[in-house]
Structure formats: structure tokens, C-alpha cells
Amino acid sequence: MKPRITFxxxxxxxxxxxxxxxxxxxxxxxxxxxxDIQTYNIRDYGQGKRKQVDDxxxxxxxxxxxxxDVMDKAIQKVKEENxxxxxxxxxxxxxxxxxxxxxxxxKKKNITLISGHYEGFDERIRSFVDEEVSIGDYILTGGELAxxxxxxxxxxxxxxxxxxxxxLAKESFEExxxxxxxxxxPREYGGMEVPEILLSGNxxxxxxxxxxxxxxxTRKRRKDLFENNx
Ligand code: SAM
Numbered sequence: 001m002k003p004r005i006t007f008x009x010x011x012x013x014x015x016x017x018x019x020x021x022x023x024x025x026x027x028x029x030x031x032x033x034x035x036d037i038q039t040y041n042i043r044d045y046g047q048g049k050r051k052q053v054d055d056x057x058x059x060x061x062x063x064x065x066x067x068x069d070v071m072d073k074a075i076q077k078v079k080e081e082n083x084x085x086x087x088x089x090x091x092x093x094x095x096x097x098x099x100x101x102x103x104x105x106x107k108k109k110n111i112t113l114i115s116g117h118y119e120g121f122d123e124r125i126r127s128f129v130d131e132e133v134s135i136g137d138y139i140l141t142g143g144e145l146a147x148x149x150x151x152x153x154x155x156x157x158x159x160x161x162x163x164x165x166x167x168l169a170k171e172s173f174e175e176x177x178x179x180x181x182x183x184x185x186p187r188e189y190g191g192m193e194v195p196e197i198l199l200s201g202n203x204x205x206x207x208x209x210x211x212x213x214x215x216x217x218t219r220k221r222r223k224d225l226f227e228n229n230x
Contacts, residue, residue, distance in 0.1 A: 003036035011115040014039035016144040029161045045073040063119030085110040087129045090143035094132030099173035106157035115143025180210040
């Protein structure tokens with residue numbers, strides 16, 4: 001079976017990526033062939049005996065910068081092996097990642113994610129990519145976690161990756177709402193009771209209650225999302 005989507009991850013630390021993708025839901029999706037994740041080690045495209053991949057920044061400053069020529073070779077290799085792949089650079093300067101973006105990417109067949117490290121990239125790398133994405137306004141030590149965040153959030157939208165299609169339907173961010181509160185056994189814990197309505201068996205009333213709760217929590221915590229619905 002051909003995978004429904006292939007992710008190529010360009011990184012200095014393939015093991016870091018693999019340690020996060022080889023288990024649980026993603027691991028099972030890989031094993032069953034629904035998704036495919038390939039890693040490309042930037043070091044393989046390094047220069048000289050020491051396989052150099054980075055250098056000090058022109059103009060001075062702390063840290064090392066990944067070299068444009070090395071990254072270009074790695075990206076070219078991935079493009080050769082994956083014609084038409086969508087190439088995304090992971091960077092705090094990119095467009096803020098969202099559930100909507102995950103939905104758009106889940107329609108693609110082949111996605112390449114570039115993880116930086118150290119101080120980041122030579123600016124010229126930007127001309128080899130289609131898009132730049134940030135997973136939030138904070139700085140990670142490397143792009144591997146960001147790449148896996150994208151892989152994970154896109155993969156779970158692919159039919160067959162999650163056990164029950166149902167579990168996608170009413171989640172936070174669907175319809176720009178945060179999810180309503182969920183409860184399970186026991187009915188009472190530490191003096192806290194499960195809301196009576198959830199025990200009523202009245203499905204229409206439960207649906208109404210859940211919708212109201214979702215709107216209430218979204219209005220309170222995420223006015224920005226809520227206003228997008230108005
Ligand atoms: N000097 C860079 C800057 O200020 O924009 C930050 C470099 S960061 C220490 C190293 C790498 O981690 C980046 O090149 C990027 O690939 C990844 N990274 C860090 N924070 C990220 C974020 N919020 N979203 C996506 N990637 C991120």
C-alpha cells in the first residue's frame with residue numbers, strides 16, 4: 001500500500017525525531033503504512049573531513065549558523081527523491097502554526113520539514129523553501145520538536161490514523177471553539193460531582209450543554225478564536 005502522506009525531515013538529529021515518532025499512534029500509523037516518515041541527516045551533506053555543516057556568522061555574534069550550500073544540497077536530494085514535495089522551514093520567524101494549517105497540510109501527499117539547530121540558518125536558505133512555519137512565540141533548541149508537532153497534528157487528520165473517526169469531530173479548534181469539559185468514572189471525586197446533565201441520557205440536551213460550555217470557555221479563554229465565529 002502506498003502511504004497516504006510522506007514526511008521527510010531534514011535534521012542533524014534523526015534519532016531525536018525517531019524517538020518521538022516510533023511509538024503509540026504515529027508508530028502504529030507508520031507500521032500499517034498509512035504514513036511514512038523519512039529522515040535526512042544534514043551531516044551527510046557536510047563539507048570536508050569533519051563534515052562541517054555550520055560556521056560563524058558574518059559580522060560577528062554568538063553561535064553557529066547552518067550553511068546555505070550544505071542545506072541546499074540536502075534539500076535538493078530530498079526534492080530529487082520526492083518530486084513535488086512541499087518544503088517547509090521551521091523557524092520562529094515563520095507563519096504561526098494552527099489547526100487550520102494542519103488541515104491544509106493533511107491534503108498534501110508529500111511534505112518536507114527542515115529543522116534548524118544552533119543559531120539557525122544562513123538567510124539564503126529561505127529561497128530554497130516554499131513556506132516558513134513557527135509553532136509558537138518561544139525558542140526551542142532545535143526544530144525537531146517543531147517538526148514532530150507538525151507531523152503529529154497533520155497525521156491524526158489522515159483517515160485511519162486515529163482509531164475512531166469520531167474522536168476528531170468535536171475537538172478543540174474544530175469550528176474555532178475549545179472543547180467542552182469531559183468526565184469519566186467516578187461520578188464524585190474529592191467532593192467534585194460530574195454535571196447531572198451528562199448522566200441524564202438525554203442526548204439532545206447533552207449536545208446543547210456541550211455546545212454552551214464550549215462557547216463559554218472559548219469566550220473566557222480565547223476571545224480571539226470566539227470572535228472569528230461571530
Ligand atoms: N536564532 C534563531 C532566532 O532567533 O530566530 C533561533 C534559532 S533556534 C535556537 C534553533 C532552531 O530551532 C531554529 O532554526 C528552528 O528550526 C527551531 N525553532 C526554534 N524555535 C522554533 C519555533 N518556535 N518554531 C519552529 N521552529 C523553531
